[in-house]
Amino acid sequence: MSFLIPIAQAAIDNASFGRVVDPIINNIVTPIIEVMFAVALVVFVYGVAQLIWSSSESDSRTKGKNALVGGVIGMFIMLSAWGIVYLVANTVKSL
Numbered sequence: 001m002s003f004l005i006p007i008a009q010a011a012i013d014n015a016s017f018g019r020v021v022d023p024i025i026n027n028i029v030t031p032i033i034e035v036m037f038a039v040a041l042v043v044f045v046y047g048v049a050q051l052i053w054s055s056s057e058s059d060s061r062t063k064g065k066n067a068l069v070g071g072v073i074g075m076f077i078m079l080s081a082w083g084i085v086y087l088v089a090n091t092v093k094s095l
Contacts, residue, residue: 021089029085037078044071 050064 021092025085025089030082031080032083033078037075037082038075040071040078042071043067043074047071 044067045071047064047066047068050060050067054060054064
């Protein structure tokens with residue numbers, strides 16, 4: 001029965017890990033990711049506006065396309081970061 005002691009200790013450590021990590025994720029990481037996602041969304045909308053309103057100027061269209069691509073890449077990175085954070089946190093808590 002002594003082999004059960006490390007398993008019970010690991011369960012206690014994972015529970016305390018969850019109590020420590022959950023507030024950090026909820027109060028620090030999630031708001032940062034949300035703000036950065038909002039910034040990427042604003043850049044995306046700016047790029048769309050540049051493409052629509054500057055259809056005759058090729059320089060403005062190029063800037064609009066670059067902003068559009070940058071916004072999409074930024075949103076993808078923020079969505080991926082959010083997913084990775086939650087995947088790792090939930091995996092570690094369930095061990």
